[in-house]
Amino acid sequence: MMGGICSRKRDQPVIEEGGVSRVVSGRYGKSSSSKWLGTSSFRSTVEQSPGVAGICPSLLELCISKICRDIDKYSSLSLLPRDVSQQIFNELVSSQSLTHDSLQAFRDCALEDVCLGEYPSVNDNWMDAICSQGSSLLSVDLSGSEVTDAGLDLLKDCSNLQSLTYNYCDHVSEHGLKHISGLSNLKCLSFKRSSAISAEGMHAFSSLLNLEKLDLERCPEIHGGFVHLKGLMKLKSLNVRCCKCVTDSDLKAISGLTNLNELQISNCNITDSGISYLKGLQKLNMLNLEGCNVTSACLESISALVALAYLNLNRCSLSDEGCDKFSGLTNLKVLSLGFNSITDACLVHLKGLTKLESLNLDSCKIGDEGLASLAGSVLLKNLELSDTEVGSNGIRHLSGLKNLENLNLSFTLVTDGSLKKLSGLTSLKSLNLDARQITDAGLAAITGLTKLTHLDLFGARISDSGANSLKHFKNLQSLEICGGGLTDAGVKNLKDLVCLTWLNLSQNCNLTDKSLEVISGLTALVSLNISNSRITNEGLQYLKPLKNLRSLTLESSKVTASEIRNLQFAALPNLVSFRPE
Known part of the structure; x- marks a missing residue:
């Protein structure tokens, strides 16, 4: 994530979304499967018992439900059409009903997706049946499993594998990483929070010439390994968030990856000097530098990245000096400047960012005059002003932001009387008014905001x-x-x-x-x-x-x-x- 535009000061409620039903192909044959590439969980069309609120289930739904209930009775499902086998597998995983023994029924079923991320008890003993899918297998998620080097070795028979996710696993070594070096069709590879990924271990990535997305978030030993990424010219996305070991020299090693579209290096040991190596990445669309040791001086280099649409500079050491460089980033849609020492003087240079949709100024030294610079940002949907010095006089500058959907005014100086100036923000869906000076009168002033779906009056009276x-x-x-x-x-x-x-x-x-x-x-x-x-x-x-x-x-x-x-x-x-x- 780029960082919350309207982030809460307290724990957010976690709203869990249900799975999305898939449309099943009209023909169920080995050649008719859709190739679902990705690392998210795949849900079958049968999320619950067949039939919903009096609607008669299809014959396929009834069959899948029946097989799932009686899965222990079947030694093999390999004669079923691949699409049907895939749905049965997905349903067993979704319902936490898949076991090592029942997995054996899926040998040689030509499954395309094996999503077992965070699934209990997955280890090397499971890998033989998983890898029996051979060249049909396109994506595998083994996150949180106990699969070791030996288990990864079996993937060599899955020559068409395009996505491998192996997050939060501590059972692989540098030697084990060598087993994936032959998977030349890999496009997506994720090894989040793995101490096994070292500079030397990253040599295994150098042969993955089709790799487009690499995720090494929270891998503490990767400093120096970026030299092995130099030849990955198809790489579009690189995530090394929270890798304190990453330094400026690592950025120098990837400065030639001109197809990079997304780079996340937040909370790394990067300085202004390191950012200068990025000037040649003209396709860079998203850059996350939150928590890095950069100052406003880095904006000189960032201003050359004219394609940037998403820029996160939260918790850096920015001041007003040098902020004039923002004016050239005319493609910016999302800009996060929270927890910096910028003032109203910085916001003057945002006037020309007419495509801006989200702006985070959390805990900055912004006041009423600064908001005048935002009056022309008519596409703004998200505005974070929490813990700023914005008061009642500044709110009037927001009245013309008709597209605003999320507004955070918590811990500001805004009073009841000024809230009437928000009445024209008819698109507003989320409003945070966590402030002691807000009372019943303030709540009455916003009753016209009938589209509101989220309202925070935590500290209001x-x-x-x-x-x-x-x-x-x-x-x-x-x-x-x-x-x-x-x-x-x-x-x-x-x-x-x-x-x-x-x-x-x-x-x-x-x-x-x-x-x-x-x-x-x-x-x-x-x-x-x-x-x-x-x-x-x-x-x-x-x-x-x-x-x-x-x-x-x-x-x-x-x-x-x-x-x-x-x-x-x-x-x-x-x-x-x-x-x-």
Whole structure:
């Protein structure tokens, strides 16, 4: 990621997305499979039991479901069409039902994708069946597995392999890496967080002339190995984030990779001198330098990269001096300058960046005058102003940003009265107003922003009277009102917010079980936090309808862990995280 444009100051809720159903080819033969290249999990069309809400399942769905249930009865599935075998395999992985023994049924099935990232108990014993797919195998993910050098050696028979993901694995050595040097068709290779990847070990990559994407994030021993990448002229993406060992000399070694489109070197030991080696990478579209030891002087070199669309300079040592170089980067769409010592004087040089869609100024010394420079950035969708000196007078400069979707004003000097100037931002979907000076009046001033799906009022002083304004936000999916003055009467205003999936009402000390009775109707909820309240064990009964609930936090209340466990067992099978625990 380039860095959050509207990042939160607290832990973000994790919204897990379900798998995407695939359209199955109309003809099921060995030659009809689509070649799904990538490292993400592949979901079959049968995510649950066949049939959805009264819709009759197809014959194929019924067959796949039946075979998955009885997989231990089959010694081989090799006579099935490849597309069908692939879907059965994907479904077994998705449901965590695949075992070493059941895997044997897939020998010689000509599978194209074996996605076993983070799958339990995968080791060398699995590799013989996996590699029996031979030249049909296009992508393999063994992340988090216990596969060793011996297991990687078996991949030599998979000559058409295009994607190999081997993240978070510590069971391979420099010798084991040599086994992949013959996989000349590899396009994507990922070895995140592996201490086995050393400068010498990277020599195995030098023969992978078709490699387009290489991910070595958090590999602590790769300094000096970049010389082995010089000949990889098709390389488009290189990620070495959080590799403290990487220095300026490593960038010099890759300065000739003119097809590089994406380079992530955040939190590396890179200086202004190292950035000068990048000037010849004219196709570079994305550059992530967050946390590097660079100053504004590096902008002289960066200004030569005219194709840049994404630039992350968060947590560097930038000052206003040299910021005039930004004016030449007219293709920029995303610019992150958070946690730097820049002021309003820097923003003057952003006026000509008419393609800018996202701007991060978190914790910079930006004030009201600086926002005037953004008034012409009409394509802006995301604006991060948290912890700046922006106040009520500056907000008026945002009124013309009609495309703005995400705005973070937490810990600023913005007051209730100025929020009326946001009323014209009708595209706004996410708004963070975590500030003590925001009250009921401020919430009432933004009721016209009916497209809001995320509203953060964490530190605002919202009472029952102000909560009445919440009825206008029918599309809200995420809501935080913490430390305000809400009682059960105020919570009643949430009853029609049926789209809510994430609700945080912690530190409203007067909330009782009656609030849970209201919340019981919000059946889409995935995360609920009502800590520091008067909720009791008796009130837990109201949570039984919340079948989607995955996270429940009731710390510093009158609820016991044992009763939450009873609720989990009896009514909330999807609840995986709760406090007290």
